[in-house]
Amino acid sequence: MIRELILKNRSYRRFYQETTIDLETLKELVDLARCSASAANRQPLKYILSCGPEKNALVFQHLAFAASLKDWSGPAEGERPSAYIIVLGDTEISKSFGVDPGIAAQSILLGAVDRGLGGCMLGAIQRDGLRKALDIPERYEILLVIALGKPGETVVLETVSPDGNTTYWRDKDSVHHVPKRSLDDIIIG
């Protein structure tokens, strides 16, 4: 059943913005990250939650969505994320964060999908601007923003074509296509 959840957990970038997500749900999602593995159990990750319209707008304006879609500058008003979880690295605990952000983000997104939600990990962040807007102390490195909402788009996996191009694309019906390398391509021994 984890396979179904992983297949359903696509990177969604357009949402039914009117479907709100409450703070309690965000806390439950962070709790999944909290109970996941951390290198040497140091647990250097900290989190900022956002699910209200003003804070969401502040976060949104410091994000870039889907750099590979050249003719799309991100979700329009009405299809934007309903919530965000900002993943920070506490430099007073650790100077590097290794695999922890990936583990945490995957747990959070699988938890979201399990609740009928979905989202996307965003690494293209105007970090200085976001830090200023949310008054994030210098002690915390901004690692990732996880955008969350009720998905409002269809995303399909397909096999990479022989030219090896992995760039995702959208068709005329606005379906988002994601080429994945085959199992034979990625298992080398």
Place this chain on the structure above:
Amino acid sequence: MIRELILKNRSYRRFYQETTIDLETLKELVDLARCSASAANRQPLKYILSCGPEKNALVFQHLAFAASLKDWSGPAEGERPSAYIIVLGDTEISKSFGVDPGIAAQSILLGAVDRGLGGCMLGAIQRDGLRKALDIPERYEILLVIALGKPGETVVLETVSPDGNTTYWRDKDSVHHVPKRSLDDIIIG
């Protein structure tokens, strides 16, 4: 239900070594990673699988288990992992691998737990030795080794004590205790 799986997915370091894992299972687990998110969909991760006694022994001797348990040098013969998935970064695709290894490893381990197995991500690897032993080309950066097997130990989560010490420990009954920071400690805004 993902919560149950995440809670069950502890870092296991002792196994019923006689319970083997076949290659097909390892491929199914890698397929979960393959279908998970990858930054900009570049998919730079490659994998080496090991589930036979000779190859397992080669991998095992280049790993360090549980650095924080000073009086334990790793699982004894009979309680060692039954299989390994070595996670590599293909430097011809990307020079840095960001959150991808954490995402992939979490998908693989949740898939293992879903099958009644379990494991541990290991970053303390004698990389030069492992590269030589398995003849891994320089092109591939050795990122992680995921040890897998049928768990042969009990691991419990508990709350970090007021002194903030997150070091895991084993009690006299050989139960492995993992102190986790509280939700209030990790949500800062």
